[in-house]
Amino acid sequence: MKKIKWVVPTFYIIFLMLPIYWLLNMSFKSTTEIINVYSLWPQDFTLDNYKTIFTDSTWYMGYVNSITYTVFNTIISVSAALPAAYAFSRYKFLGDKHLFFWLLTNRMAPPAVFALPFFQFYSSVNLFDTHIAIALSHCLFNIPLAVWILEGFMSSVPKELDETAYVDGYSFPKFFFKIFIPTIAAGIGITMFFCFMFSWVELLLAKTLTATMAKPIAAIMTRTSSTSGYELGLLAAAGSLTILPGAVVIYFVRNYIAKGFAMGRV
Amino acid sequence: MNKTLNQKAWFFVIPVFALVAFNAVVPLMTVVNYSFQETFGSNVFQWEGTRWFKEILHSERFHASLGRQFIFTFIILLIQLPLGIAIALTMPKKGWGVPVCLILMSMPLLIPWNVVGAMWNIFALPDIGFLGNSLNSLGFDYNFTQQSGDAWFTTILMDVWHWTSLVVLLSYAGLNSIQPAYYQAAEIDGAGRWDIFRYIELPKMKKVLTLAILLRFMDSFMIYTEPFVLTGGGPGNATNFLSLDLVKMALGQFDLGPAAAMSLIYFLIVLLMCWVFYSLMMKDEGRT
Numbered sequence: 001m002k003k004i005k006w007v008v009p010t011f012y013i014i015f016l017m018l019p020i021y022w023l024l025n026m027s028f029k030s031t032t033e034i035i036n037v038y039s040l041w042p043q044d045f046t047l048d049n050y051k052t053i054f055t056d057s058t059w060y061m062g063y064v065n066s067i068t069y070t071v072f073n074t075i076i077s078v079s080a081a082l083p084a085a086y087a088f089s090r091y092k093f094l095g096d097k098h099l100f101f102w103l104l105t106n107r108m109a110p111p112a113v114f115a116l117p118f119f120q121f122y123s124s125v126n127l128f129d130t131h132i133a134i135a136l137s138h139c140l141f142n143i144p145l146a147v148w149i150l151e152g153f154m155s156s157v158p159k160e161l162d163e164t165a166y167v168d169g170y171s172f173p174k175f176f177f178k179i180f181i182p183t184i185a186a187g188i189g190i191t192m193f194f195c196f197m198f199s200w201v202e203l204l205l206a207k208t209l210t211a212t213m214a215k216p217i218a219a220i221m222t223r224t225s226s227t228s229g230y231e232l233g234l235l236a237a238a239g240s241l242t243i244l245p246g247a248v249v250i251y252f253v254r255n256y257i258a259k260g261f262a263m264g265r266v
Numbered sequence: 267m268n269k270t271l272n273q274k275a276w277f278f279v280i281p282v283f284a285l286v287a288f289n290a291v292v293p294l295m296t297v298v299n300y301s302f303q304e305t306f307g308s309n310v311f312q313w314e315g316t317r318w319f320k321e322i323l324h325s326e327r328f329h330a331s332l333g334r335q336f337i338f339t340f341i342i343l344l345i346q347l348p349l350g351i352a353i354a355l356t357m358p359k360k361g362w363g364v365p366v367c368l369i370l371m372s373m374p375l376l377i378p379w380n381v382v383g384a385m386w387n388i389f390a391l392p393d394i395g396f397l398g399n400s401l402n403s404l405g406f407d408y409n410f411t412q413q414s415g416d417a418w419f420t421t422i423l424m425d426v427w428h429w430t431s432l433v434v435l436l437s438y439a440g441l442n443s444i445q446p447a448y449y450q451a452a453e454i455d456g457a458g459r460w461d462i463f464r465y466i467e468l469p470k471m472k473k474v475l476t477l478a479i480l481l482r483f484m485d486s487f488m489i490y491t492e493p494f495v496l497t498g499g500g501p502g503n504a505t506n507f508l509s510l511d512l513v514k515m516a517l518g519q520f521d522l523g524p525a526a527a528m529s530l531i532y533f534l535i536v537l538l539m540c541w542v543f544y545s546l547m548m549k550d551e552g553r554t
Binding site for chain 2: 003006007008009012013014015016017018019020022023026034037038040074080081084085086087088089090091092093094096099101103104105106107108109110111112113114115117118120123136137139140143144147162197200201202203204216217218221228232235238239242243245246249250251254255
């Protein structure tokens with residue numbers, strides 16, 4: 001029984017890794033080799049594709065842009081969601097339940113619905129093609145998610161903690177920053193992970209709201225198919241590089257993921 | 267937890283409220299505005315009443331893409347939930363296997379969606395892709411750019427690849443929160459593997475599984491980028507899901523009125539389904 005158990009996750013992981021391997025494999029081939037020779041590993045190993053990306057500013061600026069707005073968005077979402085989640089987890093107030101559901105409905109709105117109005121709206125307030133525009137627009141789905149996850153974590157902290165602190169003479173801000181935030185640090189970590197993740201992978205809004213200055217890497221990739229034929233090698237290299245930031249983030253939160261999932265709602 | 271009544275709590279919620287309202291209310295009102303009017307370009311609008319809504323609700327094209335969307339979402343839930351639970355049950359519970367599994371399984375979740383589409387495109391191409399080439403050399407006549415059945419197969423496989431890990435992570439967290447005492451009690455009672463799953467693990471996972479269904483329903487119902495890159499809705503209209511069709515109408519043909527009406531109907535469907543899930547979930551939470 002023990003031995004058989006390993007089979008399912010192992011096969012699943014192999015299945016997950018195959019397309020990623022194929023992408024890496026192609027990124028080390030030249031485009032002519034990709035089209036003409038079918039092979040399971042590069043016959044003529046080359047780093048040219050990566051060299052192009054790291055030397056051409058239209059390419060590497062895409063990564064800078066994507067990381068910039070993703071970090072902006074994570075900071076905005078989490079810092080706005082912290083007090084709100086505290087309010088939802090500790091107090092009753094007029095319209096609290098409706099407000100909570102209304103927030104969630106924005107996580108449910110199909111981005112395709114919003115693409116065109118967003119373009120017009122952000123153009124009219126002169127934010128079109130800026131990092132802050134994408135960061136703000138991603139708040140649409142990241143803030144509800146952040147409030148939701150944080151509320152779950154905060155509700156698992158007993159209310160006695162707050163009361164004891166007040167009895168000990170802590171003021172609210174001092175209690176919040178000195179005691180409460182360290183207590184739910186794991187939860188904040190998980191929330192930041194999710195905000196980073198959803199902002200990093202979203203493309204429809206990011207692409208609609210940018211032209212040249214803040215264009216995300218994932219949108220620049222679509223360029224390879226329109227100009228100079230279909231540069232599969234470059235496309236594969238650029239794609240492989242988009243996996244890296246995610247992998248780095250997962251590595252840092254690996255110990256929190258299981259614990260965080262179990263404690264909070266997500 | 268018993269909460270105290272405090273209207274000042276609203277001040278804590280104001281930043282969130284302002285940010286989301288800024289993003290949601292103005293664009294949503296723009297959509298509502300368009301849905302009742304006809305445009306002739308250069309900001310000339312004409313009131314059309316409910317004409318677009320009636321047209322969309324009776325159009326074959328909308329019925330077809332809505333139907334495809336429901337079938338797709340249904341198949342996705344049908345595959346991903348049992349598969350995710352099965353993998354979570356067989357995952358190692360302690361030791362070095364845990365971080366390895368968690369890291370490798372989370373990988374697909376953190377890849378930008380159009381990269382997922384592009385990756386599966388070159389993975390499934392019949393001549394140079396591993397999947398396509400292998401299937402063809404095994405004797406299958408596989409070509410996802412030509413045959414609609416193959417296109418469906420590839421899209422579903424891609425989504426299973428992309429999102430099953432989310433169900434795995436959620437179920438795994440749910441399983442981890444079960445106290446060992448439950449298992450010991452089950453052992454004393456002589457419960458079999460199936461009984462443990464049916465009467466201990468499944469009820470304990472109910473909360474996270476509802477969340478998994480909710481998230482998977484929402485996201486698969488809104489799927490756009492991956493099929494857009496993989497198949498572009500084709501061949502023909504075979505994988506033309508709701509979002510793809512909507513963007514084609516709004517940005518491709520610039521039929522703003524019908525597209526806006528379709529957006530609202532689309533949004534209302536998602537909202538209705540999610541409200542049902544949400545109230546089920548909250549009802550459970552109130553009880554425990």
